[in-house]
Amino acid sequence: MTGPPSDATVLNTTVLSNFAQVDHVELLLDLPRLVTVNAVQRELEDGAETHLYIEHALAVLDDGIPVISPSSSAEQLEEELLEKLDPGEAQALAVAEAADGTVVTDDGDARVTANQRGVGLTGSIGLLVRFVEDDYITAATADEYLKRWIDEAGFRSPARDFDAFLEE
Numbered sequence: 001m002t003g004p005p006s007d008a009t010v011l012n013t014t015v016l017s018n019f020a021q022v023d024h025v026e027l028l029l030d031l032p033r034l035v036t037v038n039a040v041q042r043e044l045e046d047g048a049e050t051h052l053y054i055e056h057a058l059a060v061l062d063d064g065i066p067v068i069s070p071s072s073s074a075e076q077l078e079e080e081l082l083e084k085l086d087p088g089e090a091q092a093l094a095v096a097e098a099a100d101g102t103v104v105t106d107d108g109d110a111r112v113t114a115n116q117r118g119v120g121l122t123g124s125i126g127l128l129v130r131f132v133e134d135d136y137i138t139a140a141t142a143d144e145y146l147k148r149w150i151d152e153a154g155f156r157s158p159a160r161d162f163d164a165f166l167e168e
Contacts, residue, residue, distance in 0.1 A: 003071050005033040008101035011065065012036075012092040013043040015104045018124045020057035021153050022145045027131055028065065033101065035066045039091035074098035085110055093119060106155070124149065125157065129165050139166065 004010065009031045016036065019025045028034065041061055048054040061067050070078055070091055077094035085093065089110035096103035102120030104127065105111060114121040122130075128142040137145075143162035149155035159165065 004035050004068050004095050004099040004101065006099055006101075008033045008035050008096060008099040010035055010037065010092045010096040010099070010101055010103050011040065012103060012105035012107065012110065013040045013047075013088045014106040015124050015127065016040065016044060016057040016065075017047065017051070017054060018106070018145075018149050018153065018155065019127075020053050020055075021051075022148055023053070023056055024145070025056050025060050026064075027136060028127070029060065030136075031104075031127075035068050035095070036061065037088070037091040037095050038067060038069055039087040041067050043086075043088040068095065070095050071098055081113065084113060093117075096120065108156075124155070125165055128162065132162075132166070139163065 011028065016025065019028055044054050044057050048058060074094040077097055078090050081090035081094055089105060089107045092105060093103045093110055093114055097117060097119045102122060103110065103114050104122050106123040111121060128145060131137045132139050132142050139162060146157060146162045147160065150157055150160060
């Protein structure tokens with residue numbers, strides 16, 4: 001696939017890695033207009049040598065999650081974003097912005113930049129909330145995933161207990 005759909009949901013490396021780490025990348029497959037980008041695929045390939053669970057994420061790329069090349073307008077945005085962000089974050093954010101879509105990332109700098117640029121934004125915790133609200137997983141399962149990300153993968157979360165993210 002070359003370009004993203006309009007209003008694309010663009011996955012970054014951190015989110016793919018988190019869901020691979022708990023062996024449930026398939027949860028991501030039902031997200032609307034889902035894509036990722038070449039730079040994220042390269043980052044995952046590089047990480048698979050030291051983090052074997054990343055193979056779960058790589059296995060769903062192309063068939064389940066299309067890997068796209070940025071359009072010329074997204075490439076121009078990417079060049080600008082590379083001054084502040086790593087390649088995966090820069091390319092994912094550039095594609096999301098060019099497609100009037102949403103970037104899905106946990107990277108702090110990418111999240112700040114997305115907010116500053118008015119790009120739709122969510123992350124791993126936001127997806128957990130969505131999956132609980134849509135009855136794909138239970139809150140207890142989401143809590144287990146969050147704690148595993150924190151304890152096993154060094155994920156930084158504003159709260160350790162998933163219930164803190166659910167609306168009353």
